[in-house]
Amino acid sequence: xxRRWDARQITQYQNSNDRENIMAENLNSGDARSTTTGTTxxxxxxxxxxxxxxxxxxxxxxxxxSYQKRHRRVPPWIWIVxxxxxxxxxxxxxxxxxxxxxxxxxxxxSHSISIGLKLAPTNLDIRNETGAALDQVLIGNVYExxxxxxxxxxxxxxxAKSWTVSKDAKTYTFTLNAGERFSNxxxxxxxxxxxxxxxxxxxxxxxxxxxxxxxxxxADGATTVVVKLKAPDxxxxxxxxxxxxxxxxxxxxxxxxxxxxxxGPYLVQxxxxxxxxxxxxxPHYWGSHKAKTQTVVLRYLTDDNAAINALKSNNVQVLAxxxxxxxxxxxxxxxxxxKAGDDTDKFVLxxxxxxxxxxxxxxxxxxxxxxxxxxxxxxxxxxxAMLGGPIPALDPGYENLTKLYPFDQAKAKKLLSEAxxxxxxxxxxxxxxxxxxGTEIGDQLRSxxxxxxxxxxxxxxxxxxxxxDVYTNxxxxxxxVDHNESHDFYTWANPDYYFNYDNKQxxxxxxxxxxxxxxxxxxxxxxxxxxxxxxxAPADWLFNYRVTTAYRKGVTGFPLxxxxxxxxxxxxxxxx
Amino acid sequence: MRFLxxxxxxxxxxxxxxSVLIFLALRVLPGNVASVMAGLNATPDRIARLRQExxxxxxxxxxxxxxxxxxxxxxxxxxxxxxxxxxxxxxSRVQITFPLILLGLLLSCLFGIPLGCASxxxxxxxxxxxxxxxxxxxxxxxxxxxxMLFILLFSKGSGLINIFPSQGFPDNGWKQPGSALVSLVxxxxxxxxxxxxxxxRYTRSALQEMLASEFVNMGMACGxxxxxxxxxxxxxxxxxQLVSVIGLTFAEMITGVMVIENLFGLPGIGSMLVTDIGxxxxxxxxxxxxxxxxxxxxxGFVVDVLHRILDPRLKNAALLSSAGGV
Numbered sequence: 035x036x037r038r039w040d041a042r043q044i045t046q047y048q049n050s051n052d053r054e055n056i057m058a059e060n061l062n063s064g065d066a067r068s069t070t071t072g073t074t075x076x077x078x079x080x081x082x083x084x085x086x087x088x089x090x091x092x093x094x095x096x097x098x099x100s101y102q103k104r105h106r107r108v109p110p111w112i113w114i115v116x117x118x119x120x121x122x123x124x125x126x127x128x129x130x131x132x133x134x135x136x137x138x139x140x141x142x143x144s145h146s147i148s149i150g151l152k153l154a155p156t157n158l159d160i161r162n163e164t165g166a167a168l169d170q171v172l173i174g175n176v177y178e179x180x181x182x183x184x185x186x187x188x189x190x191x192x193x194a195k196s197w198t199v200s201k202d203a204k205t206y207t208f209t210l211n212a213g214e215r216f217s218n219x220x221x222x223x224x225x226x227x228x229x230x231x232x233x234x235x236x237x238x239x240x241x242x243x244x245x246x247x248x249x250x251x252x253a254d255g256a257t258t259v260v261v262k263l264k265a266p267d268x269x270x271x272x273x274x275x276x277x278x279x280x281x282x283x284x285x286x287x288x289x290x291x292x293x294x295x296x297x298g299p300y301l302v303q304x305x306x307x308x309x310x311x312x313x314x315x316x317p318h319y320w321g322s323h324k325a326k327t328q329t330v331v332l333r334y335l336t337d338d339n340a341a342i343n344a345l346k347s348n349n350v351q352v353l354a355x356x357x358x359x360x361x362x363x364x365x366x367x368x369x370x371x372x373k374a375g376d377d378t379d380k381f382v383l384x385x386x387x388x389x390x391x392x393x394x395x396x397x398x399x400x401x402x403x404x405x406x407x408x409x410x411x412x413x414x415x416x417x418x419a420m421l422g423g424p425i426p427a428l429d430p431g432y433e434n435l436t437k438l439y440p441f442d443q444a445k446a447k448k449l450l451s452e453a454x455x456x457x458x459x460x461x462x463x464x465x466x467x468x469x470x471x472g473t474e475i476g477d478q479l480r481s482x483x484x485x486x487x488x489x490x491x492x493x494x495x496x497x498x499x500x501x502x503d504v505y506t507n508x509x510x511x512x513x514x515v516d517h518n519e520s521h522d523f524y525t526w527a528n529p530d531y532y533f534n535y536d537n538k539q540x541x542x543x544x545x546x547x548x549x550x551x552x553x554x555x556x557x558x559x560x561x562x563x564x565x566x567x568x569x570x571a572p573a574d575w576l577f578n579y580r581v582t583t584a585y586r587k588g589v590t591g592f593p594l595x596x597x598x599x600x601x602x603x604x605x606x607x608x609x610x
Numbered sequence: 611m612r613f614l615x616x617x618x619x620x621x622x623x624x625x626x627x628x629s630v631l632i633f634l635a636l637r638v639l640p641g642n643v644a645s646v647m648a649g650l651n652a653t654p655d656r657i658a659r660l661r662q663e664x665x666x667x668x669x670x671x672x673x674x675x676x677x678x679x680x681x682x683x684x685x686x687x688x689x690x691x692x693x694x695x696x697x698x699x700x701x702s703r704v705q706i707t708f709p710l711i712l713l714g715l716l717l718s719c720l721f722g723i724p725l726g727c728a729s730x731x732x733x734x735x736x737x738x739x740x741x742x743x744x745x746x747x748x749x750x751x752x753x754x755x756x757x758m759l760f761i762l763l764f765s766k767g768s769g770l771i772n773i774f775p776s777q778g779f780p781d782n783g784w785k786q787p788g789s790a791l792v793s794l795v796x797x798x799x800x801x802x803x804x805x806x807x808x809x810x811r812y813t814r815s816a817l818q819e820m821l822a823s824e825f826v827n828m829g830m831a832c833g834x835x836x837x838x839x840x841x842x843x844x845x846x847x848x849x850x851q852l853v854s855v856i857g858l859t860f861a862e863m864i865t866g867v868m869v870i871e872n873l874f875g876l877p878g879i880g881s882m883l884v885t886d887i888g889x890x891x892x893x894x895x896x897x898x899x900x901x902x903x904x905x906x907x908x909x910g911f912v913v914d915v916l917h918r919i920l921d922p923r924l925k926n927a928a929l930l931s932s933a934g935g936v
Contacts, residue, residue: 515650517650
């Protein structure tokens, strides 16, 4: 145990002598005292150290004391100077480093670009898996439909270069472009189109109800497709821009959950669930939307702060969406552009039409009057638009209905007292919504409704629990969902939908709209129906969400409108 | 040997109990994978057909037996949502979470144990109190805040000193070992500081007790200095305790590092569990949970065995007690 003892150790040993003497005493003095040995020893040790530091000799032997380490007092100003110097060196180094990093880059078009998105698809099976996250990345990039949507949500040619509609509006004849190919090299012809649409209907894949009016789809020669309808359907063309109109390769064999074979400008190189989707330019691409950037990596960043860090650290060059409230740090930075685009997302606060309290129209109206939509929008950063009814500005049949139920607390209180609620018997309501929308919006609604005497109990749950409680069982008072689908007025004409909204007049008007043969007729019926719905107050359309996108300077061709539902990437380029 | 057999039997019984518990607990959750797959605007027919296809209509005992049978055969199943093998999925996530935890634990031991010793042995009272304060403050740092601070200080792009990447893991994973390791530095530092503080506190209090013990007194009576006695004898005696703390911390951190994984965009086990539970992909979740629970139990097993090896006294105690029992 005792190795070479040098003089210093001997000093230490001697220094601790008196403590050990005490310990020895303690040991001798029996059990009762020996239990306190440690603490006594400790206290004594402290005193001992204090003695040492004040310079009292540890030993009576001067020759040993001369080996002892002495604690020299350093004047405080030296510490201050040293600290200032250290800080100055670090700061100087940091600035030098940053300066070095910020210079010396040469502008060149990049072969790859990374884009940060928020909601990730669980798999790539576009025929069985729902969710806008899948439409967003695959339609127009990997899969193509007969027709497509442009940035203003209008129908434009895609696989079909043109189409004609018969006089009775029951036969649509599409002509395909020549030389169309899938990414595996297979030719795409009218047979693939007919097979895709027919199998969608017969297997009831996602969105098959969009083709409910279709009687038959048949190929007529290699480039002509004839779609026959049971009755005129003004929504058909638009429906074909979505999943219902996608053309898949009948002969291709692949695992649809992790791979995709389509005819678009990109093909799927790899897909990591919740992490990233890598698209590569399709070498067999046939059309005019040839990919300008070879590789596009879509990264899924669920945490808003992490997403902004990724943008700032150039891990992604584009972030869509960026949370409006957090965007100020990015927009102040001269390297980025932050812009909002139009969208069809409707934040719908639905009132259960069959609920025990919300079936009373006065209650529903009171809630609409009590909500200050402007305050909601400004607290979210101010990019969103006011919305007074079920149809947003980018959809047919839009009319500004925000005047119907303006923010008016006095009116809300009056309606509530007419309905039999007062301070001693307040109206108590439950609001249930999915946690993806955050807790702030629920808190705000609770405080807004509190001022008119409504007690709102907010339940923020997982999406699957919401699906069970609200969507399937319709067991709710108030529910909040972002209905992001475009052209979805049909939900208000469906009495079985979770809204429990059953208005014969609206249903008739919608049926007339669908069967109308001209666009203006279609839109005027929809407009009338939308006004009726809004007047009935089956919901409050809190706002029309507008997506905010942030991108690094040098990025061009990134779509700003509607980019959470369709994100055509062929035109995107990054010049570093 | 007898100990090993008994301990293994306990492990197996616990695994069985765990599997039943996991299975039942998940069935209590509202919602199901069929309606999540079908989404909004789906017809009830479609949901019913999906339920049929996914086998959600079978009775619970039937579902349990099918699943347990697969597990015994080493088959963790295939996710109905992603179409991927659950085992492969866990493996790919483990490749990120485990290195992160190991690196974090390594840092925390490097930081916690020496400072823990110093906080007892430092000659200056100020230093000792300072270290105690450091342990308290370090332990009180919320993971999220600490991580944000590290990002602000060291991350590429948004940091003051931009040296470390703060987002994501390289696409090729460990095929690029350099950049993979670098991407774990900041998260591991965060883990290291927080866990290190608790190890510091633990070491400190364990050694504090040691100071008052006969072990140290004996050592010093044999002529060791106090420092020598504490480090050579005291630390050796508390090692088994420290090993159990570190082992349990490891197990706890598998899900505990979730916040950190999320913030640094690392696709680890925590985020996998949260998404799968959110999607009600129950078959996948129960396999994942089972693997994790099994891992937990195995760590407990290893810690117990290590205890035996590190602390010969336990062996004698067991011998005595079993002898007494007979």
